Amino acid sequence: MSPDNRAPFVVAHRGASAAKQEHTLAAYELALQEGADGLECDVRLTRDGHLVCVHDRTVDRTSSGTGLVSEMTLEELQQLDFGGDDDAAAVLTLSELITLVLDWRSRPIKLFVETKHPVRYGGLVENKLLAELQRFGIASPPSAAHSRAVVMSFAATAVWRIRRSAPLLPTVLLGDSSVYLGGGAATTVGATAVGPSVKTLRDHPDLVDRAAAAGRATYCWTVDDADDVKLCRELGVSWIATNHPGRTKAMLAEL
Numbered sequence: 001m002s003p004d005n006r007a008p009f010v011v012a013h014r015g016a017s018a019a020k021q022e023h024t025l026a027a028y029e030l031a032l033q034e035g036a037d038g039l040e041c042d043v044r045l046t047r048d049g050h051l052v053c054v055h056d057r058t059v060d061r062t063s064s065g066t067g068l069v070s071e072m073t074l075e076e077l078q079q080l081d082f083g084g085d086d087d088a089a090a091v092l093t094l095s096e097l098i099t100l101v102l103d104w105r106s107r108p109i110k111l112f113v114e115t116k117h118p119v120r121y122g123g124l125v126e127n128k129l130l131a132e133l134q135r136f137g138i139a140s141p142p143s144a145a146h147s148r149a150v151v152m153s154f155a156a157t158a159v160w161r162i163r164r165s166a167p168l169l170p171t172v173l174l175g176d177s178s179v180y181l182g183g184g185a186a187t188t189v190g191a192t193a194v195g196p197s198v199k200t201l202r203d204h205p206d207l208v209d210r211a212a213a214a215g216r217a218t219y220c221w222t223v224d225d226a227d228d229v230k231l232c233r234e235l236g237v238s239w240i241a242t243n244h245p246g247r248t249k250a251m252l253a254e255l
């Protein structure tokens with residue numbers, strides 16, 4: 001149990017993505033209405049240098065079109081429908097998502113931005129991301145706790161680049177191996193939190209205490225099962241990412 005006995009904060013993974021098509025404005029709005037404390041998104045660069053919220057390398061699974069995000073302009077992406085079985089929806093830009101987060105007045109929301117393809121583009125994504133956070137005035141928070149943005153990546157290099165350029169921004173080093181997360185990579189790159197999958201956490205519950213001993217929080221993904229929510233609560237995980245933010249908030253309130 002965490003020392004202050006606080007329930008984990010709930011992060012909506014790609015929005016309330018069990019109920020709505022992932023990475024759409026509708027999915028994120030529903031997550032906020034359901035009480036999510038934070039929103040998670042994946043970002044990719046378009047050919048003309050815009051950051052858009054798309055998980056896969058291609059748009060094939062989540063839109064009406066086909067092709068690589070990195071080979072399409074924003075205008076081309078905007079011709080596609082990302083709404084799936086829901087109402088039609090345009091591709092969501094990072095800028096639109098940040099605007100939603102900062103405009104949500106009833107409580108402060110944190111945005112967890114995961115950078116994809118960090119190695120291939122040699123830091124371009126991180127630079128664009130930092131420029132975008134600076135434009136909104138959220139790249140240099142007064143403290144990690146008060147930051148409105150958290151940058152995450154599976155690539156240690158990406159976390160390292162962010163720490164070097166924006167040392168006050170909180171970061172999460174994601175991974176699916178306790179050896180990687182607990183074995184010094186997070187220390188080397190200066191990540192403020194480690195991000196194990198829920199399977200890794202089940203297999204290595206000591207990860208949370210080990211991270212805390214090194215001054216790091218834990219962000220666990222993707223936690224949709226009631227037993228896993230309970231486990232995260234008991235272990236003192238700080239943030240849990242889920243496709244069911246409303247249900248998860250309700251589960252935590254019962255524990």
Ligand code: G3P
Pocket residue numbers: 013040042055114174221241
């Ligand atoms: O929140 C981290 C998690 O999203 C990582 O996995 O594949 O869903 O981006 P993925």
Ligand code: CA
Pocket residue numbers: 040041042114
């Ligand atoms: Ca992600």
